[in-house]
Amino acid sequence: MAKPNYTLKDKTLNGLGNLIRLLPTGTVFIYQFLNPILTNNGHCTIINKYLSGILIALCGLSCGFSCFTDSYTDNEGTTHYGIATMKGLWPTSKSMDTSSYKISVGDFVHAFFTIVVFGVVTILDRNTVDCFFPAFESTEKMLIMVLPPVVGAISSVVFMVFPNKRHGIGYPSN
Incomplete structure (x- = not known):
């Protein structure tokens, strides 16, 4: 049986599809929708911190859990x-x-890095930073600028080594 020839376009679209599957869209939407409300637009009281922390934890768990779902x-x-x-x-x-x-080792690797990438998304959110770290100095702001590309590069390499073979809930099987 001849192996199909994949064009650069096919490989790029497949890689984009894998990137989209990295973070569950519904989870990120819920986070982006509820976060301004729960953080009081970055002006947090202690209850806002607890509620926002619970939201971040639940969304992170949802991202990790999605790595263990599949369809057939x-x-x-x-x-x-x-x-x-x-x-x-x-x-x-x-x-x-x-x-x-x-379950394979790759599933745990994907779950870990999916949670890390979601963590970077939360750190990039201005309301979350203002709520949990209101006194960020300019040196710490540099960390926020450098962290996403570094995590993105490391995650990309790891996901090339451990390609995602799962078709989780909401993603059709091939």
Whole structure:
């Protein structure tokens, strides 16, 4: 069987698709929507800090959890979604063998770096910085300017070494 030739355009679009799958769009939207409310636009009281911290933690967990979800299409053409386990997908259809969907080291690597990238997104948010670190000096602002490209470069290399093979909830299987 001949191996298909992929053009630069195909590889670029595939890489862009993998980047989009890195952070669940719904999770980032919820964070961007609720964060100004919970941080009181950066003018936080102690309750705002707790609520914003809970939001960041829940969204980070959602990003990490999404790395362990997958989908498959059964013999009848129905798409099923599940959570990857040591034995395969759960829940699973009795008519389909899902043992090839077992958790791998790459899933944990993806989850870790997805959470790190979400952390960078939160640090780039002005309301979050003003809420948790109101006295940021110019030297610390340099960290915020340097951190995203560094994390992006490291994450890109790691995701090339551990390509994402999962089609999580909301992403169709090929």
